[in-house]
Amino acid sequence: MDTQAETEIAATPVVRSRTVERLVAGQFVMDGAGVRINRVLTGPLQRRLDPFLMLDAFGSDKAGDYIAGFPSHPHRGFETVTYMLHGSMRHKDSFGNEGVVTDGGVQWMTAGRGVIHSEMPAQTEGLMEGFQLWLNLPARDKMRAPWYADIPSGDIPRFTLENGVTVQVIAGASHGVAGAVQRDGTEPVYLDIGLPAGARFEQPLRAGHNAFIYVFRGEAVVEGKGIAATRMAILANQPDADGVRISASTPTRLLLIAGRPLGEPIAQHGPFVMNTQEELIRAVEDFRAGRFAG
Secondary structure (H helix, E strand, C coil): CCHHHHHHHCCCCCCCECCEEEEECCEEEEECCCEEEEEEECHHHCCCCCCEEEEEEEEECCHHHCCCCEEEEEEECEEEEEEEEECCEEEEECCCCEEEECCCCEEEEECCCCEEEEEEECCCCCCEEEEEEEEECCHHHCCCCCEEEEECHHHCCEEECCCCCEEEEEECEECCEECCECCCCCCCEEEEEEECCCCEEEEECCCCCEEEEEEEECEEEECCEEEECCEEEEECCCCCCCEEEEEECCCEEEEEEEECCCCCCCEEECCEEECCHHHHHHHHHHHHCCCCCC
């Protein structure tokens, strides 16, 4: 669907809201060189939340918790979206891309046929907080050329409604505002929404698209169901629902993420996500043979 049509859909009122199918607490794990993260979207949910493969939430004001970062590691077959709320993270990859994402900025990387990159803190003290989302690629795009973009906070479209709700549109569209990134294959919507106490927000969602909410400040409510901070709510795919209504009794901030499911096999081995075991074997062989260099 073209960007204009998607934007128009995202500006229409919601007639019937989706409900909360279930709440997910996530699990704390160590990743990279020992960074403690809350892995909210895990492997068992990949099929239910297709095309999304993983969502990590990380945050600490203790440098010892994050300073080791994520040294060089490979990826193939999907995209990574790193959204920094606070702090600075430096990206370097095997195709010569380098950049620093700072407060409110996004790094969007398409691994495609293979890339080796590192994500290292570009600060030695202070608060480091953000998210990393893994977005699957359609089978036809898994071996495409890698791509990378730094999107500073000032380049992310945003708007404020009359009731004080603020929305940053990282991907997709909301209320007639097109986001910083568009993807035809998975049609992702990625919104950072801030709700004042007593406010309500509506977002149209395409039928059949999988969607979830992650609350990281306050508490949200969807059709009478409360969603506390650090919880993910999977939104039900009712065929007659055309979006979601979110309200908050206290100041609340959350991510709303949705996308078109690919409906394709998922074969994963660590940082490689393909469609078959044979493709995974080939990915490991290519990495070991040094074929992920630019």
